[in-house]
Amino acid sequence: MKQNIKAYALELGVDDVGFAAAAGYDSPLTPALDTIFPGARTLIVMAFREASHCESENMRIAMGGRLAIMDFMKSSSYKLSHLLEREYGAKAMMIPMSYPSDISPEAKFGLIGDFSHRHAAIAAGLGSWGRHNLVIHPTLGARVLFSTILTDIELAADPPVTQELCTGCNLCVESCPGNALASEGKTEQMKCLVHSQPYGIGANIRFWKRFVDTPPEDQKKMLATPEYMRLYQASFIGYQYHCFKCYSVCPIGR
Numbered sequence: 734m735k736q737n738i739k740a741y742a743l744e745l746g747v748d749d750v751g752f753a754a755a756a757g758y759d760s761p762l763t764p765a766l767d768t769i770f771p772g773a774r775t776l777i778v779m780a781f782r783e784a785s786h787c788e789s790e791n792m793r794i795a796m797g798g799r800l801a802i803m804d805f806m807k808s809s810s811y812k813l814s815h816l817l818e819r820e821y822g823a824k825a826m827m828i829p830m831s832y833p834s835d836i837s838p839e840a841k842f843g844l845i846g847d848f849s850h851r852h853a854a855i856a857a858g859l860g861s862w863g864r865h866n867l868v869i870h871p872t873l874g875a876r877v878l879f880s881t882i883l884t885d886i887e888l889a890a891d892p893p894v895t896q897e898l899c900t901g902c903n904l905c906v907e908s909c910p911g912n913a914l915a916s917e918g919k920t921e922q923m924k925c926l927v928h929s930q931p932y933g934i935g936a937n938i939r940f941w942k943r944f945v946d947t948p949p950e951d952q953k954k955m956l957a958t959p960e961y962m963r964l965y966q967a968s969f970i971g972y973q974y975h976c977f978k979c980y981s982v983c984p985i986g987r
């Protein structure tokens with residue numbers, strides 16, 4: 734069954750698939766698995782290699798490519814969960830790639846996911862941690878995104894990657910425009926966000942605070958500025974990333 738599931742996903746165009754036991758998923762900061770799916774026994778983690786659009790200095794091109802891969806991730810996750818339910822009588826739940834997220838203060842306003850795909854990828858033998866705190870896949874490298882399906886069927890777990898894939902070249906640390914990777918093993922999230930999501934919730938709140946304090950005539954002008962239009966575009970895209978540096982400069986697998 735495991736080989737058939739993997740073959741199906743690879744046939745869809747997914748780059749790699751790994752399996753982990755629910756008990757092998759160890760992500761101390763995110764909620765326990767049974768708050769999502771009490772009967773979950775296996776994690777099926779899919780890896781998707783991002784193409785070179787993430788290298789572009791034109792952030793519309795980089796984000797356009799990201800939106801495409803996210804669409805593909807969603808459709809692959811949907812199809813695989815459907816196969817598990819239809820062919821194997823399993824219960825299957827797909828985990829969103831990044832959002833919707835829990836934007837309560839307990840989840841640091843969206844900075845702690847309901848589930849950690851990186852920890853799942855590690856448990857499923859799909860890679861090891863890099864200095865940039867991202868998971869590096871043995872052949873696909875660092876430019877890889879993950880999505881996970883939880884299921885109640887039991888499938889044998891894949892062995893962990895024991896090899897150290899990060900060479901410690903420090904390129905990711907040196908290229909980070911926000912100096913968010915200075916401390917080993919920790920991404921300083923606010924320093925990252927200023928660069929990676931300049932039109933995110935922080936910028937949105939700042940705009941609307943200024944707006945309510947502005948006389949009506951000038952409010953109209955504020956709505957015709959590039960600042961407002963960028964916020965508007967980012968809000969319908971979802972998250973609009975403006976930095977991919979640590980992810981794209983990593984030489985592993987390029």
Ligand code: B12
Pocket residue numbers: 760761762763829830831832834843844845846847848849850851862863864865866867868869875876877878879880917918919920922923925926929974975976977979980
């Ligand atoms: C919230 C979030 C963010 C936040 C916070 C990131 C963070 N530090 O956790 C912000 C907005 C800053 C962010 C930025 C980015 N993100 Co992001 N993000 C997420 C999200 C939605 C949840 C992550 C989460 O819950 N973190 C909180 C908990 C789990 O983290 P943690 O336990 O504290 O673990 C951290 C450290 O302790 C450390 N760590 C833990 N154990 C160990 C062990 C060792 C040995 C080491 C070295 C480190 C280490 O690594 C973690 C990173 O800080 C996930 C999707 C998901 N649901 O998993 C994507 C996700 C992590 N993001 C991803 C990416 C690609 C990015 C960006 C490159 C942005 C972009 N342009 O795409 C940057 C990279 C920033 C970086 N170098 O860390 C990918 C990572 C893929 C990969 N190859 O690993 C994910 C998995 C999305 C996906 N579905 O593929 N992200």
Ligand code: SF4
Pocket residue numbers: 908909910911912913914920924925926928929976977978979980
């Ligand atoms: S996404 Fe950009 S700002 Fe965030 S940690 Fe990576 S290089 Fe730094």
Ligand code: SF4
Pocket residue numbers: 863864865875898899900901902903904905906982983984985
């Ligand atoms: S850029 Fe260099 S230091 Fe950073 S994760 Fe990749 S190999 Fe490791």
